[in-house]
Amino acid sequence: MELFQEALARLVQDPLLCDLPPQVTAEEIGSQVALEYGQAMTVRVCKADGETVPVVVVQNASVLELKKALRRHIQLRQARQGGVQHLSWKYIWRTYHLTYAGEKLADDRKKLREYGIRNRDEVSFIKKLRK
Template sequence: MAAMETVEGGDEEEEEEAPPPPHAAVLEVWQSGLARLVRDPLLCDLPAQVTPEEISSQIALEYGQAMTVRVRTADASEAPMPVVVVQNATVLELKKALQRFVQLRQERAGGVPHISWRYIWRTYCLSFGGEKLTDDGKKLREYGIRNRDEVSFVKRLRK
């Protein structure tokens, strides 16, 4: 019986010696690793709080597997937003990438106001070269959109 107590006591000591790292410490290690990664010339345009998704997109851009589509707001008051999508992306994939871009930008600015994307897509559509991108399943390439082209929001007309 004394041997069992020793074994149990030994297990407790081992657990105390190597506690799992707290979430904050792991997050700090992760962020510092990403910060080092972002210093690479290929990834230097990315923000300090970069996401793995943004790193993958930047690498895909470098290898020609993705393209940047610049999206201008309807009032054209600010610079176009550089949204990265795969080369054979559809209009729907561009919309989702744009939503993610805006969400990340808002989180980094310190606030997370709610945007009703349902309202936005009901009220506006994207346009390229005077043509509205109304078919979500159609590929951007079919509309003639290439790397670094600019699309803009235009008001939908009621039927």
């Protein structure tokens, strides 16, 4: 394990991967490499509090894959910062919609490109209205 950590520390010093945090995961390295080779894209998710979270997904990702990537990103960030350890994602998706250009991303199976979402586009959380 110690050898792996040393190799990972050297790897993160590479100019291509220098943006990654010191406690990087193999998944984050894979995402960054895929991004550099054009196999992935960054979708900026704007939270209700105004914070923007960059999420990396594959080029042909679905809405569900974006939601899962957002969840992984937030969980990793919370673990590193020592913040709230548990969020109810069931509650979040029951309370908020993801939207792009005023359109709800309602169908989890639909591809992001079908909604017109491209690299570096911004998706927002919008609170659902009560019926």
